[in-house]
Amino acid sequence: MASIRKDGKRWRAEVRKSGQYHSKTFPSKMQAKAWADEIESSIHKSVGKSDYTLKDALKKFLTDISSKRKGHRQERVFLTRLMDTEIASETFKSVTPAHIKEWRDSRLEKVSAATVNREMNVLSAVFQAGIEWEWTTENVVRQVKRPQKPRPRDRRPTEDEIDRVVMALGFDGDVETKQHEIAVAYLLAIETAMRLGEICGIRKEHIHLDERYIALPDTKNGTSRNVPLSKEAVRLIKLVPDGFTITPGPSSVVFKKACKRAQIEGLTFHDSRREALTRLSKKVGVMELAKISGHKDLKTLLTVYYAPTATDLAAMLD
Incomplete structure (x- = not known):
């Protein structure tokens, strides 16, 4: 709960919530209260978002964004499969480049470099969307080296x-x-x-x-x-x-x-x-x-x- 008190000729608002502390003075009590309410609301939202997992982000991306994109069927297969992996249980904000690197190396044991590159494109789009949702502050996929592109196919039928x-x-x-x-x-x-x-x-x-x-x-x-x-x-x-x-x-x-x-x-x-x-x-x-x-x-x-x-x-x- 915010504390609003008189501090000389000004009003001081203090907010202590979820381990955070904010303080500021204003000419009027009304301004101090409005600021305190806004800060509390912001902390509440950020705390809620910090609990979202990568799986939550994948679901939201699949519903809100991927469903409207070309190649939705292929993206849906990838996103759905990724939801069942260990990395998906990580909180979205806590996913690091090391997590992505481990996932990348694991995938490279099963599929081609070209496939991993395509999947990393989708995963990067998920994190970019997460920045817009204010679920995270950075796109960690961009910090991970991509697999080397294979030589272009030259197969032609006789x-x-x-x-x-x-x-x-x-x-x-x-x-x-x-x-x-x-x-x-x-x-x-x-x-x-x-x-x-x-x-x-x-x-x-x-x-x-x-x-x-x-x-x-x-x-x-x-x-x-x-x-x-x-x-x-x-x-x-x-x-x-x-x-x-x-x-x-x-x-x-x-x-x-x-x-x-x-x-x-x-x-x-x-x-x-x-x-x-x-x-x-x-x-x-x-x-x-x-x-x-x-x-x-x-x-x-x-x-x-x-x-x-x-x-x-x-x-x-x-």
């Missing part, structure tokens, strides 16, 4: 592998099952450089065959783009005139199983994007390539997705 995985999906020209749709999606990805998630989102109203493009209203980088269609891409999209009914997660799993049946190792659906952009680079310049792919960063386009072999480059010299 023509033989493309044929084998399409055959493993049971596709022979007619679309009658989900597996057939996935095969068409894969072949379309190789023609257009579209991501699996973008292809799965294609509906009838997005297809403009007369003008030979597909309108993507919502892409990974948050902007819309129109994807031009080759003659082969037009033929493929005609096989699914109402758009696709498949979804990204299950489709990736089915594709992986098809690769296993076809005895293909180390290939992912997303490698089709690298193959497509390398093929398209033989037809258009880098600026047009970025327009097709939706890349805003040309460095990422050239170092991660454009992967011509020496033979490919030699053919361009003739």
Whole structure:
């Protein structure tokens, strides 16, 4: 309880609460009381917030922020898993760089450096939000060294592998099952450089065959783009005139199983994007390539997705 007393011609307010002491003088008793009430309220809030755990912060971030972000499903998996770890029981304010380092090293024993980097991005966002909530005063994740980035993937499917995985999906020209749709999606990805998630989102109203493009209203980088269609891409999209009914997660799993049946190792659906952009680079310049792919960063386009072999480059010299 605050103490308000006369101190000569002024009024002194003293606040003793939760181990804290504050004192100040004012010209009037009313001003002293208002200040004391504000200080008590501030101490009460800070004490309450100091009891919040990292798990509380993860839950709040998941509900208030992550649910509105792209990639929410992947973030939800990570945040939910982290809630069950030992570090999540720590009070949010007491989490140190040492805690983050221990968690990082533990994760590196189970997943790739690229995955840990992505997870650290999310965890950093949690602490940044915590600063805004006044739950903590610093982002400790930023004080921890990130794992060294692995070399960019350069895996591209061969023509033989493309044929084998399409055959493993049971596709022979007619679309009658989900597996057939996935095969068409894969072949379309190789023609257009579209991501699996973008292809799965294609509906009838997005297809403009007369003008030979597909309108993507919502892409990974948050902007819309129109994807031009080759003659082969037009033929493929005609096989699914109402758009696709498949979804990204299950489709990736089915594709992986098809690769296993076809005895293909180390290939992912997303490698089709690298193959497509390398093929398209033989037809258009880098600026047009970025327009097709939706890349805003040309460095990422050239170092991660454009992967011509020496033979490919030699053919361009003739």
